[in-house]
Amino acid sequence: MRPLASAGTLAAAVAATMLLAPAAHAAPPGDNGTVKIHDAKTGEELRKNEPHVCTxxxxxxxxxxxxxxxxxxxxxxxxxxxxxxxxxxxxxxxDAEGHGRTPDQSLPDGHYKLFWNFDGEHGRAKHKVFWTDCDGEKPGGGKPTPSTSESTPGTPSSVPST
Known part of the structure; x- marks a missing residue:
């Protein structure tokens, strides 16, 4: 009977070790992390995706x-x-913490998809779909209101008749 008790104790110890092992170690190398699209004016600390950008x-x-x-x-x-x-x-x-950013990028207005491939990847590339819209931007966000005048600053909006 004694060998059975020892086998049971050993099995319990192995099971406990297996349950605790993942908590004691960092995630295995590979598909850790996420990539985000950020407006050029957004700080790197934001972890939210911004799928509507210009630069x-x-x-x-x-x-x-x-x-x-x-x-x-x-x-x-x-x-x-x-x-x-x-x-x-x-x-x-x-970097050593698994963080990085590209220089600022720009593309013509449109719809795009990012594919992100990396060392140790298990499966398909990470990806993000996003829009660029620079023509419709104005300071403070939103779309500009239509203008009835096409004048250039410093020039009259209409030519005087002679």
Missing amino acids: FYLDAFGFDGGQNVDWRIEAWAPTAGVKGEVVKTGSLKL
Whole structure:
């Protein structure tokens, strides 16, 4: 009977170790982290995605330290002339905390999809769909109101008749 008690005690100890092991170790390398689209005026501390931008940057959080990233942006329906056409690419080495950001980027007004590939990836690229809209922006956000005058500052809006 004694060997059974020892086997039961051993099994319980192994089970307890397995339950506690994930809490004692960091996440395994690989698909950790997230990438966000940020307006160029947004600080890097924001972890919220901003899918409607003019000038923007790509911001990575929580990846494995020192990972290398290759990214591409494709034109996307409904505004793409050719859906899936690569319009911008780049690469980035993340810092020791798994954070990194690209320089500011710009694209013509339209709909796009970001594909984010990185070292240790298990499966498909991370991705984000977003819109750029620079023509419709005005300070303080929102769309400009239509103008009835096309004058240039410093010039009259109508030519005097002679």
